[in-house]
Amino acid sequence: MKTIAIDMDEVIADAIKKFIKLYNRDFNTPLNIELIPGTEVFRNIPEDVNDKWFEYINEPGFFRDMEVMADSQRVIMELQKKYDVYIVSAAMEFRNSLTDKYDWLAEHFPAIDWKHIMFCGNKIIKADVLIDDRTKNFIDFDGRPLLFTSPHNLLITEYERVNNWQEIADKLL
C-alpha cells in the first residue's frame, strides 16, 4: 500500500483564517482575506504589529479550534481506503501546539490513529506522496510532492500544484 503524508496547517487546518479572526478581534480592522500573492500572512498587516502572528501562534489554544479545510475530511476518508495516510506536521516549532493539534485531529479526523500522526521539525520522512504548502519540505523528499495552494506559495511554479481537496481526489483516487 502506498503511503501519503499530509501536512496540517493550511492543508487540513485553516491557520490563516484563525489569524485573521484574532487580528480583527484585537484591531477591529478588516484584514483583506485576499492576501498579496507570494507573501506570508504577517506581511499583510502593518509592520509594527507584524509580531502579532508569532504571539497568537504561541498561545495555548491557537491550534485547537481552527476550521477544517473544505472537503479534506471526506477526501482523506476516501484516501484511507487506498493508501496508508499519515498526518505530518511541523508542530515542534510551537510547544503549546502539540496537545492542541493532537486534540484537533482526534475531533476532526478520528479515523487517523496515533500510529499515523507525526509531529516534527524537519520532515525526514519516507512516503510516496507528500501534500504540503511549504516547498522547504520537498527538498529532501524522494516521493511525489504536491504543493497545496496557499497565498504565500502562489508564485511558485516548479512543483505539481493542488488548489483544493477535490483536486487531490481527482489526482489520487
Added chain:
Amino acid sequence: MKTIAIDMDEVIADAIKKFIKLYNRDFNTPLNIELIPGTEVFRNIPEDVNDKWFEYINEPGFFRDMEVMADSQRVIMELQKKYDVYIVSAAMEFRNSLTDKYDWLAEHFPAIDWKHIMFCGNKIIKADVLIDDRTKNFIDFDGRPLLFTSPHNLLITEYERVNNWQEIADKLL
C-alpha cells in the same frame, strides 16, 4: 552529513526506573530491577496489578522527570559534531506525554533544536542509523539499525546490538 535517529524511552530516558519507583511507592514492594530477560516490565509484577504500567504511563508528568540514561548526553553532543542527530519518539501513543517529552528534551538535551525532534507513531523515517530498543521500528527501516539493550529485547539476536552509550560512541565516533 549522515543522519542518526535516536529513540527516547529506554534509550535516552529511563522509563523502567521511573515505573519501578512509582510501583515501589504505591505497593511498598521491592521490585527486582533485574527483570526477567525478554519480558516487558509489566510482566514482572503480580498479574492483578499489570495495568499499573498503563495507568502510570498515561498520567501527566510520567515522562517529565525520568532519569537520563548514562553517558547519553555526552555521546550525543559528540555525535552532533559528525552527524545530523534526530530524536524520534513514538510519543503519539500517550497524549499527555507530548509536552512532558518536549520539556524533558529542552532540559536535558538543549542542543537538540525543534527541527530535530519528532514525535510519531510508526517511524516512517529516512535516516542512516536508527538507535532503538524496539525491533518493530526496524522492519521498514532502510538504514543501519542498532538495537539498544533493554530487558524486553534481551533474547533477540538478529540485530546489531549496543548495550550502552559508550558502545555507541565506539561504533559511531
